[in-house]
Amino acid sequence: MSEAVNFKYIGTRPVRPDGVDKVTGRANYGADANLPGMIHGVVLRSPHAHAIIKKIDLSQVRLLDGIYAAVSGNDFPEVSSGSMGGEGGGDYKDLAANIMARNKVLYHGHAVAAVAARTRELAVEALALIQVEYEILDPVMTLDAAMAEDAAILDESMFTQGVDPKPKYPSNIASRIEFKRGDIEQGFLEADIIVESEFRTPTVHQGYIEPHACLASINEGGQATLWCSTQGHFDVRAASAKVLNMDLCDIKVIPSEIGGGFGGKTVVYQEPVAILLSRISGRPVKMVMDRDEVFRASGPASASHTRVKIGARSDGTLTAMSCWMAFEAGAFKGSAIMPGAMCIFTPYKVANFYIEGFDVVVNKPKVAAYRAPGAPQAMYACESLMDELARKLEMDPLELRLVNAVEEGVQAAYGPKFNAIGFRECLEVAKQHPNYTRALKEGQGRGVAAGFWFNVGMQSSAEVHINENGTVMVIEGNPDIGGSRASMALMAAETLGVPYEKVRVVVADTENAGYTNVTGGSRVTFATGMAVIQAAQDIISQAKQRAAATWELDEDQVDWQNGHAIPMPGVNADVEPLSLARIAANSGRTGGPLLGRASLNAKGAGPGFSVNIAEVAVDRETGKTDVIGFTAIQDAGKAIHPAYVEGQLQGGAAQGIGWALNEEYIYDEKGVMQNAGFLDYRIPVASDLPKIDTHIVEVANTAHPYGVRGVGETPIVAPLAAVANAVRDAIGVRITELPLSPSRVLESIDGA
């Protein structure tokens, strides 16, 4: 598709509409909302990783001058169990218990009470007056500990799903899943060579720059307004309503600009607390996490433990792939085990595979989505072992992947048949890339890895209003994280045939936008973009009707080209083309303003494939790894705004490199996090990174009018293995646990 179509606006790189406000500091983020009479809410957090709350006494803090409200779990309504739906999944009862502990604290940092005071300083000070009696329990801090027979149990009412129909004992294993195809034993029998290893990844955080922040104000009639930084304000509305037993239509959520989310801002933490404090105090309540709270109490990505086994013929053809995967869910069930299992072997055609996965609770913060949730951990294991396989076979690692790469018509491991996909194209680009072939120096190494993410569709709404001068307003409901205002404007401009500069995109609040799922799942440009295109087509249809009425022609005698209504070829009409601006100026006389709308539950999200090439230099004396080159190649289907696709590729690489080399939650034996700050939890900074080269492959997604497939998540999937494979190449030893920190690398070198 993409090769055949000449686009006028799509594929160009105009300035983003939100750019000026963001670079000048005018843009409002979560903490920038303020109201007269506003007070400040802060949370008292558990000092213990695992304990029973025997008593909470708020009486003293409530007496303090300047304290307007104090609440604990008892002040919230009971919330019954029920699925939250959406990308994050999860259960409303768990959500409520995570927002404010009831009876038990499950991690160091778990919220147990909150106060609102005249100033934030006073509120923080006042926390000391809250008396909590705990009965301390053993903390369960690792997968091994949690899955051990004699493990302390986090939730006595939790029984493993997916094993026994009627399990007898409670367990920290929330559920077990299994995917399989073919005959796994036969597959390994057919193999000329079998490789096997196990891999571990740590708990890591998304590391968004902007902490969670909100401002809530509820009036005496029970109508609440909430400003917050979120990836999905409709989800915030639904979750807050559920946790507070309010009606959806009594909560208006206004999304701020968002200083990064990466999946972590799909979850509600403070918002219902702020509403409740506002209700009690009668004042607007602002709550802003500090960085320590973000680390200790917002959702990181699952730590994982994966055992993989791969069998192949001597020509590289895979015959069998199997794995055992366990993912940490944190304090409440619901890790990324399912999508991890959906991704791990999906890039490869293999007749026989077996995947077993476990969702395991531990005394850490409940995990949240992190960019392609589960896929980086899963594919780190698969792609590391594929690298070992190539080494054993003495095959080029890209060639090994080309031999086995999935393509159009192949059934994906997780079910559906692939439409046109660009995996092979990415591998071919990588093979030819100068960054793959240039010579390396002593102590340097190169690694490659493939990435995969299935992408999602979900529900989106869009409206298009034509101003009286013909300029275009696009109203949609996805917070703009990666430049979606620009991409929506480009798609609307392309569809309507009007200049990009004449299209303005509004990210509307829950009152003004039609229901729209979260900015996540790499769905926005695909699904919301499709809604925008359809809403623009609705406008074209009306514009043609107006032109037909003006010209006294039938509707089907009018065509739309380059932003103008024209008579269809062959229609004999002595008329001038009518521009959208002319039609808009006359719309009062032809039936009123032009309003377009579309809503959908998008199907056919095109899967995203990538290939990364990492080049590293390892200092054998210090164990420090420098990434000296990084090349991200990815199939975007069609890059609506190529600069922002490149930005996604580069950002995903940066985060993946951090995950590979440095990032991890460090806990002491009591379950207390030791590095809850950016000084000790080390994400890459600019000087840690090379220029990240990008190459966009475009194999159009046939389910989208302009060929779009999601690009936001795939970029973080391959870097973990690519970097690990490069380090292996540089030091000659395979390290099977992330991060590849200097101490661990040094240990491995010394061990070898």
Place this chain on the structure above:
Amino acid sequence: MSEAVNFKYIGTRPVRPDGVDKVTGRANYGADANLPGMIHGVVLRSPHAHAIIKKIDLSQVRLLDGIYAAVSGNDFPEVSSGSMGGEGGGDYKDLAANIMARNKVLYHGHAVAAVAARTRELAVEALALIQVEYEILDPVMTLDAAMAEDAAILDESMFTQGVDPKPKYPSNIASRIEFKRGDIEQGFLEADIIVESEFRTPTVHQGYIEPHACLASINEGGQATLWCSTQGHFDVRAASAKVLNMDLCDIKVIPSEIGGGFGGKTVVYQEPVAILLSRISGRPVKMVMDRDEVFRASGPASASHTRVKIGARSDGTLTAMSCWMAFEAGAFKGSAIMPGAMCIFTPYKVANFYIEGFDVVVNKPKVAAYRAPGAPQAMYACESLMDELARKLEMDPLELRLVNAVEEGVQAAYGPKFNAIGFRECLEVAKQHPNYTRALKEGQGRGVAAGFWFNVGMQSSAEVHINENGTVMVIEGNPDIGGSRASMALMAAETLGVPYEKVRVVVADTENAGYTNVTGGSRVTFATGMAVIQAAQDIISQAKQRAAATWELDEDQVDWQNGHAIPMPGVNADVEPLSLARIAANSGRTGGPLLGRASLNAKGAGPGFSVNIAEVAVDRETGKTDVIGFTAIQDAGKAIHPAYVEGQLQGGAAQGIGWALNEEYIYDEKGVMQNAGFLDYRIPVASDLPKIDTHIVEVANTAHPYGVRGVGETPIVAPLAAVANAVRDAIGVRITELPLSPSRVLESIDGA
């Protein structure tokens, strides 16, 4: 229609959705918007009523510490002449010159410069540093003076329209209009009795409680956001864009709650100035008029001079009506002469009429719309003389009107044929009303008068979004002045069959609402209501489709009743009715969220007729008139929320009583207003008013699905004459000039 239909929600009196915020002080009005770094703009106003600006020097003020910007007319772009359209009409060039004088000042209070400073106090102080050189001209302060042969001319380029094709001399008469039917001379020949008189009304102000206020912020990319108190934010956008030569889509206007408008907030005064000051200073600029500025520089209603002559047979049948009308436009052309002329004789069937009208400029602020613009002045003249006619004929004044009342099928004086109207019904109600028949005491008097306003339709847009729990968001673009959120919610609830409490109405800004004309012309409940009903019907149509798909039926086999999809009678389907909530919950599986929309240019606004009964007691010693009883009877077509219709009737009566008895602009000989404040310009306060009795007549408007006709403006039309006729009844003398202030009444009593 209304008698035949049983409504479930329409006609009830639920609490208004905006009520809680308004009574608790939470609601944000124009001056409540604040931004970080905000500075304050104030305007330097002309001390002269008529002068040439020879020079403005801003150099000194610009040097003052804390002054961020200073502008005069030269800093604005040239604006070419062009009609503004909409209810207000007017010309963009005049608008620009009214916002900031160019070359000439035309009234005391005319803006000549503006500064923005750190504080409002500093800005006010800084005005003294602006040097303006004036050449003072003779002020033209009355219609008589303006129309005199040797009058000083306000605008040398203005030549009277509608008289000579090529007028030779400039004039203060902007235009002459003429309406006629039949043979006026023959009509008077057929009369048994002829009455004749002339009447004058003063310049009066709408007296809204909230002064004009706005906050503007423009970014470095040229995108402006404007918060303001207005009746029509789309008009503010259009006017500001025009005056500043900006693109519409670069201005976002967010309407605040509005503390009264009555037509006066359809005009832009400070908004473009604030945007320009913001552009120069790089900061948000707030501008709030004080009351003095509101009086001196915002638009009052036209002062008028009307000569009327009526001929009738001895049975009361009218044979001829003629009038000569002159209305003050203020400093720029465009008085309410046209609607005044459209209304003056319209309540009566008369074969022969002649109306001549003049639009005249004087050195006073440019007039603005004031509730049924022109009609109160015009019908004060007509209805006073009708009262005299009834006296001469010794007929009951209501009976005289019943003999001549227009009814369905009669051609209105201004053109169209009436559909069903409720004028006769109002007269009949009045005749039977106990307030018409109860005995009066010595010194008391009773007067009646009819009121008429044609009402308008114009363009409206509405969108309806269904939340995932089935609750309903209605998005529209009319600032809610008289309870329109409640009436829109009632109409949406009635149409959809869902409870009123489950419907929320959003007054959206220019980015989020579809293009919608001003809240004015008594059009909102009629036209925007119709758009809301149609958008709700769009939802019903989609809900039926979803139900049909769920049930595997054809669309036309599904009906909608009481908020549920059900199989059509006769369709054999074993299914349970599907509520809107159920359909909404499933909408993800049936095609995505439910979004409805409608736009229109409404036709068929039903004319509004009223009859008022005023009872007064006049103190013959002081000349003070007390209104001791007031009864407002009006045809609402269908009262969607009767309490707010009653509120309109009462509010119109209160304003009309003020206009009749006390209100007037008082100027000295130099054209300086002497009473620019609520202490000296006396609007009625609660203790001045009796309980105003109301009676709603409902003769359905056939052009509206629920029978609605506008109710907002008609209530102010009849009170002037009703009170004047009551005073005539009480004192036995006819006073032909308003206000009937104590001094004027005393003078008349003494003269008689």
